[in-house]
Amino acid sequence: MVKTTRLKWLTVGAACVALVAACSAPQSSSVGDPVESPTGQQTPTSTAVPSGADKATASQIKAANLEPCPSSDKSTQPASRGLPDITLPCLGEGPEVDLAGVRGRPMVVNVWASWCGPCRAELPILGQMSERTKGKLDFLGINVSDTRKAALEMAGTYKMRFPSVFDPAFETRPGLRVSGVPLTLFVRADGSIAYRHDGPITSEEQLKQLVHTSLGVEL
Numbered sequence: 199m200v201k202t203t204r205l206k207w208l209t210v211g212a213a214c215v216a217l218v219a220a221c222s223a224p225q226s227s228s229v230g231d232p233v234e235s236p237t238g239q240q241t242p243t244s245t246a247v248p249s250g251a252d253k254a255t256a257s258q259i260k261a262a263n264l265e266p267c268p269s270s271d272k273s274t275q276p277a278s279r280g281l282p283d284i285t286l287p288c289l290g291e292g293p294e295v296d297l298a299g300v301r302g303r304p305m306v307v308n309v310w311a312s313w314c315g316p317c318r319a320e321l322p323i324l325g326q327m328s329e330r331t332k333g334k335l336d337f338l339g340i341n342v343s344d345t346r347k348a349a350l351e352m353a354g355t356y357k358m359r360f361p362s363v364f365d366p367a368f369e370t371r372p373g374l375r376v377s378g379v380p381l382t383l384f385v386r387a388d389g390s391i392a393y394r395h396d397g398p399i400t401s402e403e404q405l406k407q408l409v410h411t412s413l414g415v416e417l
Contacts, residue, residue, distance in 0.1 A: 238397040239378025240314045251366040252287075254346040259290050262350040265328075267292030267361040268338065270299035277389035281307070282373025286363035289341050289349055295363045297340075297370070301389050304413040305336040306405075309374065309381040310362075312341075312348040316398035317380045321356040323399055324382075327406075327417070328360040335415055337361075342368045342379065384412040 267288035276283045276298035283298040308324055310317040328337035339362030341349045346364060353362065370376065374383070382395040393412035399405050406417045 238316050239380065240311075240316065241376075241378040251345045252364070254350055258347060258350050262290055262354040263357075263359065264290035264350075264353055265359060265361045266290070267295050267363060268300055268336065269293060270296040271301070272296045272299050274299040274301060274389070279391055280389040281383075281385065281391065282370060284369050284373060286340070286365050286369070289339070289346065289353070289362040289364040292361060295338075297363070298389060300336075300338065302387060303334070303336045304387055304409075304415050305338060305385040306409065307338050307340065307383040307385055309340045309342060309370070309376055309379050309383075311344045311379050312352040313344070314379045318352070318356055320380055320399040321353070321358045323402055323405060325357045325359040327402060331417060335409065335413075335417070338363070340365055340370055340374075342366075342370065342376070382408075384408060386413065 267290070270285075270293075272285065274296070281297040281300070283296065285294055285296045287294045306324070306328075308320075310321065324337060328335075331337075337360035339353075339358065339360060341362050342365045344364075344366060346366075349362070349364065352358075368376075374381070377396065380398050382399060383391050384393040384395070386392050393408065395408060399408075409415050409417055
């Protein structure tokens with residue numbers, strides 16, 4: 199009887215230990231744990247679309263405080279060496295956007311994700327610059343391999359401000375040759391890409407210099 203009782207308690211104890219271990223184990227990202235490259239970029243080990251990735255409430259969208267997405271012309275032919283002919287939904291409020299059809303002004307396009315550590319540091323820099331250059335320089339984000347809820351929360355926390363499209367399946371990866379995020383593209387008014395910056399933007403001065411040298415815009 200004593201042996202039976204002892205065996206029972208050992209079994210229960212082992213089960214409790216296993217349960218605690220399972221609960222305390224680090225959980226993987228819904229898109230795969232990010233891997234960092236020498237450029238300071240990160241990329242998920244998996245780009246599978248998380249379940250419910252497109253779900254967000256009206257209050258979450260409002261709290262992110264993003265500018266509405268720009269209009270785009272789906273009949274516009276993609277520019278040579280330009281943004282890909284892919285139509286994506288707006289992360290916040292506004293119409294879906296055909297990337298190849300956004301024309302008219304020089305534009306800074308930032309590829310980002312909520313699971314990307316370096317993105318958190320550069321978003322406030324980009325957001326502040328987008329506020330100061332309205333009417334002169336446009337900004338557009340491309341949120342990749344993410345959930346809408348997580349992306350909106352990060353955009354609001356780090357005062358992103360400028361509009362972003364939502365690309366949970368990372369459809370833009372081959373067309374933009376994205377090896378990791380963050381990636382910033384400097385796009386001419388005709389839709390062609392003048393320059394690509396792999397890795398984070400680390401200062402306002404660096405961003406001003408990149409805009410000037412690649413797009414000829416003085417900030």
